Amino acid sequence: xxxxLRELKTLEEARRVLLAALPPRLxxxxxxxRPTDLAAAVGHPLADPxxxxxxxxxxxxxxxxxxxxxxxxxxGASEGLPAYxxxxxxxxxxxxxxxxxxxxxxxRIRTGGMLPPYADAVVMVEHTQPWGERSVEVxxxxxxxxxxxxxxxxxxxxxxxxxxGHRLRPRDISALAGLGFAQVSVAxxxxxxxxTGDELVPPTASPAPGQVRDMNGPALRAAAAALGAGVLxxxxxxxxxxxxxxxxxxxxxxxxxxxxxxxxxxGAEDLVPEVIEDLGPPGVxxxxxxxxxxxxxxxxxxxxxxxxxxxxxxxxxxxxxRELVAPLLRSAAADPAxxxxxxxxxxxxxxxxxxxxxxxVRLEQRDGDTVAVPLLGPSALILTLVRADGxxxxxxxxxxxxxxxLVTVEPLE
Amino acid sequence: xxxxLRELKTLEEARRVLLAALPPRLxxxxxxxRPTDLAAAVGHPLADPxxxxxxxxxxxxxxxxxxxxxxxxxxGASEGLPAYxxxxxxxxxxxxxxxxxxxxxxxRIRTGGMLPPYADAVVMVEHTQPWGERSVEVxxxxxxxxxxxxxxxxxxxxxxxxxxGHRLRPRDISALAGLGFAQVSVAxxxxxxxxTGDELVPPTASPAPGQVRDMNGPALRAAAAALGAGVLxxxxxxxxxxxxxxxxxxxxxxxxxxxxxxxxxxGAEDLVPEVIEDLGPPGVxxxxxxxxxxxxxxxxxxxxxxxxxxxxxxxxxxxxxRELVAPLLRSAAADPAxxxxxxxxxxxxxxxxxxxxxxxVRLEQRDGDTVAVPLLGPSALILTLVRADGxxxxxxxxxxxxxxxLVTVEPLE
Numbered sequence: 171x172x173x174x175l176r177e178l179k180t181l182e183e184a185r186r187v188l189l190a191a192l193p194p195r196l197x198x199x200x201x202x203x204r205p206t207d208l209a210a211a212v213g214h215p216l217a218d219p220x221x222x223x224x225x226x227x228x229x230x231x232x233x234x235x236x237x238x239x240x241x242x243x244x245x246g247a248s249e250g251l252p253a254y255x256x257x258x259x260x261x262x263x264x265x266x267x268x269x270x271x272x273x274x275x276x277x278r279i280r281t282g283g284m285l286p287p288y289a290d291a292v293v294m295v296e297h298t299q300p301w302g303e304r305s306v307e308v309x310x311x312x313x314x315x316x317x318x319x320x321x322x323x324x325x326x327x328x329x330x331x332x333x334x335g336h337r338l339r340p341r342d343i344s345a346l347a348g349l350g351f352a353q354v355s356v357a358x359x360x361x362x363x364x365x366t367g368d369e370l371v372p373p374t375a376s377p378a379p380g381q382v383r384d385m386n387g388p389a390l391r392a393a394a395a396a397l398g399a400g401v402l403x404x405x406x407x408x409x410x411x412x413x414x415x416x417x418x419x420x421x422x423x424x425x426x427x428x429x430x431x432x433x434x435x436x437g438a439e440d441l442v443p444e445v446i447e448d449l450g451p452p453g454v455x456x457x458x459x460x461x462x463x464x465x466x467x468x469x470x471x472x473x474x475x476x477x478x479x480x481x482x483x484x485x486x487x488x489x490x491x492r493e494l495v496a497p498l499l500r501s502a503a504a505d506p507a508x509x510x511x512x513x514x515x516x517x518x519x520x521x522x523x524x525x526x527x528x529x530x531v532r533l534e535q536r537d538g539d540t541v542a543v544p545l546l547g548p549s550a551l552i553l554t555l556v557r558a559d560g561x562x563x564x565x566x567x568x569x570x571x572x573x574x575x576l577v578t579v580e581p582l583e
Numbered sequence: 584x585x586x587x588l589r590e591l592k593t594l595e596e597a598r599r600v601l602l603a604a605l606p607p608r609l610x611x612x613x614x615x616x617r618p619t620d621l622a623a624a625v626g627h628p629l630a631d632p633x634x635x636x637x638x639x640x641x642x643x644x645x646x647x648x649x650x651x652x653x654x655x656x657x658x659g660a661s662e663g664l665p666a667y668x669x670x671x672x673x674x675x676x677x678x679x680x681x682x683x684x685x686x687x688x689x690x691r692i693r694t695g696g697m698l699p700p701y702a703d704a705v706v707m708v709e710h711t712q713p714w715g716e717r718s719v720e721v722x723x724x725x726x727x728x729x730x731x732x733x734x735x736x737x738x739x740x741x742x743x744x745x746x747x748g749h750r751l752r753p754r755d756i757s758a759l760a761g762l763g764f765a766q767v768s769v770a771x772x773x774x775x776x777x778x779t780g781d782e783l784v785p786p787t788a789s790p791a792p793g794q795v796r797d798m799n800g801p802a803l804r805a806a807a808a809a810l811g812a813g814v815l816x817x818x819x820x821x822x823x824x825x826x827x828x829x830x831x832x833x834x835x836x837x838x839x840x841x842x843x844x845x846x847x848x849x850g851a852e853d854l855v856p857e858v859i860e861d862l863g864p865p866g867v868x869x870x871x872x873x874x875x876x877x878x879x880x881x882x883x884x885x886x887x888x889x890x891x892x893x894x895x896x897x898x899x900x901x902x903x904x905r906e907l908v909a910p911l912l913r914s915a916a917a918d919p920a921x922x923x924x925x926x927x928x929x930x931x932x933x934x935x936x937x938x939x940x941x942x943x944v945r946l947e948q949r950d951g952d953t954v955a956v957p958l959l960g961p962s963a964l965i966l967t968l969v970r971a972d973g974x975x976x977x978x979x980x981x982x983x984x985x986x987x988x989l990v991t992v993e994p995l996e
Contacts, residue, residue: 180984207788209814212805228790233961238768262824266780282782282845284793290853316647324964331966340809344802345965346899347786348795369677369695373621373760377641379679380697382761389757392625396753402621409676432695482695483646483758517903518872548646551638551737552758553744 178460179382180566181493181526184469188494191455193474199501201426203355204400208346212338213398214356215502220332225322226348230285234317237298237306238289239268241314252299252307261286285318292317325349337504343547351503359502361394362421363387364404366414366442367432367482372406385484386431393491394429396583397499414445422449422472427498429491432482442479446470447479460525460566464490484552489528489561492582511560511579514544520570530558532580542579558582593979594906594939597882601907604868606887612914614839616768617813621759625751626811627769628915633745638735639761643698647730650689650711651680651702654727665712674699689719690742698731705730710718738762772915774807775834776800777817779827780845780856780895785819797895798965799844806904809996810912815916817854827858835862835885840911842904845895855892861885862890871939873979877903878910897965902941903973903994924973924992926955933983943971944992955992971995 180185189197203217232238239255247253253274260278270287272276277286283522285292291312299307324345325331331349338356346354365387373383384406391401402425407417416432421428428443447453449472463486464539468479478495480487500507512535523526524542531542542562545554560579562569571577602610616630645651652668660666668689674680674696683700684690690699698705704725712720731817737758738744743756744762748868749770759767778800786796797819804814807917815838827843834841843855860866862885869882876899881892892909893900913920926946934940944955953974973992977984984990 192799208801209804209808209816212809227795229792231795255657262779262793282780290807319964323961324966332969338805340806341806341898341901341965341968341995344798344901345969347801348798348897348965350786350789350796352785352787367676367695372765373763374765376763379642380675381677382640382644382695383763385757385761388760389753391622392751392754392756395622396625403622483756484761488754488757500859545761548736551732552754552761553737555754556745556758570897582754 178458178465178525179456180460184456184459184494187455188476191452191471192476192498194393196426196474196476196498198329199498199504201357201359201502203357204360205353206356206358207353208343208351209488211354212340212343214338216332216334216336216338217355217357219330219334220349220351220354221345222325222327222329222331222349225329226324226345227319227321229321231319232261232279232281232285232292232317233319234292234294235280236295236317236450237272237283237289237293237295237308237413238279238283239276239308239312240271240273240288241291241312243274243276244291244293244308244311247308247311249309253311254301255306255308257304258286277335288411289540290314290318308568314447328419353572357502357569358398358400359476359499360400360425360429361499362402362425362428363390363394364407364417364421364428364430364468365432366407366409366430368409370406370432378382384541386480386482386487388433389484389488390429390480390491393488393496393583394499397496397505398503399499409441411441411445414441415448418445418449418472418477422475422477426475427495428475428477429480429495430477431480431487432538443468443470446472446477446479459490460524462527464493465525465529467494469494485555488555508581508583511540511581512576513540513579515571515573515575515577516541516543519544519564521564521568524566526566527566528561528563529583530561532557532561533579542577555582591871591878591938592869593873597686597869597872597907600868601882603913604865604884605863605889606716609839609887609889609911611915612911614770614772614877614915616770617773618766619769619771620766621756621764623861624767624769625753626758626916627751627771629745629747629749629751630770632743632747633759633762633764633767635738635740635742635744635764637740637761638803638928639737639758640732640734642734644732645692645694645696645698646704646728647682647705647707647744648693649723649730650685650706651692651696651698652689652704652706652721652725653684653701654704654725654729655685656687656705657704657721657724660721660724662722665722666724667714668719670717670719671699689721703727703731707911715838770915771811771813772840772912773813773815773840774912775815775817775840776803776807777820777830777834777841777843778845779820779822779843781822783819783845797896799900801899802901803842803893803904805910806901806996807912810909810918811822812840812912813917822854824854824858827854831858831862831890831893833887834886835890839888840908841888841890842893842908843891844900845892854911856881859885859890859892870902875935875938875940877906877941878938880907881909898968901968921994921996924953924994925989926953926992928984928986928988928990929954929956930986931983932957932977934977934981936982937979939979940977941974943967943974943995946972946992949972968995
């Protein structure tokens with residue numbers, strides 16, 4: 171890992187090396203299932219198939235407000251010649267319907283109420299008339315099963331309900347709640363995020379001279395969450411080997427992907443690659459990219475868990491997240507990358523051959539054409555990125571791009 | 584509000600009445616701002632414009648690892664004739680750089696370090712060589728400002744950073760963190776959700792005979808969250824006037840939109856419309872829809888807060904949410920409705936003239952054509968909706984649709 175041995179990789183090489191080193195399940199966007207509350211599970215793929223543990227609904231229920239009857243007692247009823255049924259009682263909501271119906275009896279029932287024993291249909295209240303205190307006139311006949319949903323009509327115990335991999339929608343949540351699942355195991359990637367640097371203070375703190383607020387921690391947490399990942403916030407860690415080792419080890423233990431920003435350039439306290447090596451094989455697989463911004467990036471694995479050492483520079487950090495980390499989360503979320511835009515470059519851009527360069531651009535409409543206006547300036551300036559609509563990439567081989575060239579703009583989230 | 588006075592409204596009428604009754608800001612998808620942690624603010628529109636409270640970065644910083652210098656001291660330096668600078672010390676990370684540089688002095692500095700007084704550039708470590716213990720050879724000249732980002736280069740105190748209404752992206756979160764915002768006010772709709780019914784138990788509970796698990800609460804919370812809303816969970820409320828009044832009043836107090844499912848059909852305990860009236864003008868504006876499923880829906884306002892009384896039937900509940908509530912949340916989230924699909928109907932469908940009907944369908948490819956296969960069965964069955972790809976709507980005026988007709992399928996989320 172000496173400085174001389176490092177080899178800057180192009181982005182394509184880095185992607186190839188990373189994909190080859192990832193366990194196949196991560197390469198395919200399959201993350202391990204974790205028990206998750208129903209409310210948080212929506213939008214994520216089921217880790218396991220769901221089978222109905224019991225009948226749904228759990229008993230015969232009325233679909234309307236009216237009277238539970240034995241259907242045969244209503245046959246032939248009409249407005250002119252109603253069927254007269256004795257009112258045997260009322261089905262309470264949320265309690266068993268315990269009074270069985272004898273012939274020519276009925277029971278008042280409400281939508282969702284449980285059918286009493288021997289009742290097999292419900293007459294809508296609109297098709298009845300009270301007749302004294304203890305009887306009801308039924309003005310229309312009903313067939314057996316009318317206005318009733320039977321126990322198990324929705325699902326029977328043991329029915330296959332949803333397959334593994336199915337992405338949960340609100341209506342699935344409804345069904346799962348009805349079946350008694352308060353939690354389900356969904357395959358939502360969990361991303362641990364930490365920032366390293368003695369100069370960093372939390373965004374809430376007032377930085378003293380020489381200190382700056384941590385920008386990458388909040389930005390990476392937001393970026394991971396926006397792609398559907400769960401986030402484990404490991405905070406700010408000083409440039410100190412034991413502390414960094416502890417934090418990264420915890421990330422590897424508890425998360426699927428670990429992101430650490432800062433501490434990766436060639437400096438006195440460049441601990442990230444060393445600590446990645448310490449965490450066990452395979453260790454560092456990429457150290458340095460032939461890319462601007464983003465050169466000081468390091469990628470490794472501890473066992474099957476990828477660790478991304480992202481540059482401390484906030485723009486570089488987000489660009490490398492976008493290029494190397496976001497694709498893994500997108501494939502888990504089945505979230506396509508936003509479509510490309512083609513535009514004419516407004517000015518010449520020079521670049522150093524042998525390394526690629528991302529240049530933020532703003533898109534404008536001019537004379538009915540879409541043009542890409544490069545936003546120049548040091549990549550350390552986050553507001554340049556804030557003002558950009560997308561980035562264009564000057565390839566490794568090129569020494570620049572010319573004004574008027576048609577360029578491909580990758581939109582930024 | 585007697586039963587006779589109610590008038591079933593078509594969906595179009597209901598939408599018109601609702602839009603006319605909503606305060607203009609809700610009609611336009613503008614919700615009040617609420618202070619929100621940065622991590623939760625991503626994806627939501629800023630309630631207020633953001634102005635830089637201080638300079639960013641807060642001091643001159645090095646962009647590289649190397650030596651802080653007075654640029655003039657390096658003019659003319661080359662590999663053959665290096666400039667020899669005295670090493671005055673090292674800039675500690677996260678602390679002020681207190682040793683001012685005299686002429687022909689330099690200080691070791693790392694990426695992100697604070698420039699010492701009188702330094703105006705940084706020489707990259709790659710362009711230097713140590714010379715004894717106390718001196719450094721500089722092999723290339725640097726211009727003033729080289730490898731330095733100056734205090735305020737990113738933003739100056741008072742600069743306009745982001746306008747009100749701007750939807751926050753991860754890079755904005757980075758900038759806001761750097762500027763010291765731990766919270767920002769974002770206009771994220773807050774939706775209160777409660778379920779009413781004596782028969783309901785939470786999904787975690789084992790229902791006794793006559794009881795069923797609450798499906799609508801979890802489904803509505805998931806549906807609102809999936810459209811970007813914050814959710815206030817008001818749980819399950821018994822069919823009891825005072826309890827329902829308390830819960831709805833709390834929803835009106837703390838949320839922008841209140842959703843209550845159950846308790847709206849014509850039954851002994853149809854409390855929702857009564858309690859909406861009790862909460863003050865304008866009260867109930869819609870009671871009953873000429874729509875299947877979804878007839879027993881009620882909509883009202885307490886002051887400027889809309890209250891939606893959704894049917895207890897889980898399918899009807901989600902359909903009415905989709906038709907009347909989701910558009911308000913979509914407009915806040917600038918989230919377009921999913922595109923329509925055209926397909927041929929596989930069988931005749933009959934319908935009652937005067938009310939519209941939503942029929943869930945599954946889409947299939949047959950002989951190179953997309954066909955819509957109606958999924959029939961009582962709307963109380965949630966698994967019918969789970970299995971559907973979309974819904975078709977039989978208009979009020981029609982008495983049905985014919986096999987082979989080209990129908991418009993609205994995809995279901």
